[in-house]
């Protein structure tokens with residue numbers, strides 16, 4: 418039987434106890450406070466302090482330095498923890514393990530200068546500020562980042578930014594102090610060497626929020642996806658993150674862990690949905706039979722279990738590869754989990770809605786919201802088709818089985 422490392426199980430056990438004792442019982446309160454318009458519900462603040470005091474903090478960052486707060490869990494070790502956090506939409510925030518801050522912190526760890534780390538990484542690690550990653554543009558097909566149009570132009574000791582971004586998640590949130598923007602510094606360069614990454618303080622003059630975008634009509638102050646206009650936004654030239662022209666490569670480095678963490682959290686949410694399906698189908702009857710006695714119900718639950726366990730193993734494999742061979746060498750497995758988990762997440766949410774009948778489409782259970790999130794997940798962090806293209810390309814390059822001619826009869 419495959420087992421995660423002992424340390425992962427021990428930390429997961431600690432997180433589980435804190436989650437059951439302090440986080441889950443406060444879910445209704447969190448929702449009330451969020452609905453009342455609190456961008457960071459008060460209870461989230463309280464629980465963050467408690468989690469940090471217990472050392473259950475920054476668990477998704479394997480590269481933490483000795484003097485940085487948090488646990489140095491590997492990606493594989495974090496899989497066990499992330500599932501627990503994923504059971505609630507706000508779970509990761511309690512432990513400072515949430516997107517987009519975690520992948521942004523990874524970028525700063527890997528490519529930030531000492532001064533940039535002091536200014537931005539330290540407060541992010543402490544949980545004092547939030548951040549956003551602004552790559553996607555409304556007027557450019559952004560699943561191919563070489564299409565981006567936002568300009569970053571040098572003017573003396575400064576860069577000047579002009580353009581429009583959207584779906585820069587968290588970019589209009591009250592806690593957001595840092596935007597990591599991808600823009601074109603060298604329009605004449607090779608396609609993959611035109612972009613650079615720039616650190617922009619969120620409240621720099623010239624940045625305006627055009628609107629906050631709903632996701633399937635869902636809108637919440639806690640989880641904002643703004644469209645942002647950049648009009649002659651000026652920052653010091655020292656705010657460039659990494660080398661000029663390396664934006665494309667640096668952005669790719671961010672996406673491995675980001676995708677992995679989204680997949681891990683989705684698996685945790687799917688566990689909740691499966692449990693809800695089982696409970697509901699045991700508690701209602703139609704035509705003289707309990708709903709769980711119908712073979713269609715049994716198939717819905719069984720297929721969900723089979724598919725979810727397949728996904729978990731794939732995700733653990735991808736995490737192990739990320740730890741051992743790195744982001745680039747693990748990119749096929751990262752693309753594989755991105756496609757597989759998003760589909761299974763959507764299918765399980767769909768089945769959960771169906772088994773709940775009309776209640777399934779309301780907000781009384783997490784199923785309807787999960788369905789919307791899963792659908793969006795098939796687009797963000799790269800649409801399905803782009804990942805399938807990557808997998809097919811790598812698969813073609815990796816074919817190594819000898820003697821194929823012996824299997825084929827002309």
Ligand SMILES: Cc1cc2nc3c(=O)[nH]c(=O)nc-3n(C[C@H](O)[C@H](O)[C@H](O)COP(=O)(O)OP(=O)(O)OC[C@H]3O[C@@H](n4cnc5c(N)ncnc54)[C@H](O)[C@@H]3O)c2cc1C
Nearest residue numbers: 550551552553558559560584585586793797798799800802
């Ligand atoms: C909830 C949510 C959160 C997001 N958060 C962020 C964020 O924090 N920061 C950020 O920068 N962006 C974010 N995004 C944006 C997301 O990453 C982009 O939407 C995604 O990369 C696709 O880009 P696009 O929307 O421009 O689609 P396009 O590039 O226009 O593609 C549209 C469609 O074309 C098809 N297509 C594209 N390429 C291929 C291909 N090779 N083969 C076949 N078909 C293809 C696919 O069906 C694809 O969905 C978020 C999006 C959502 C929905």
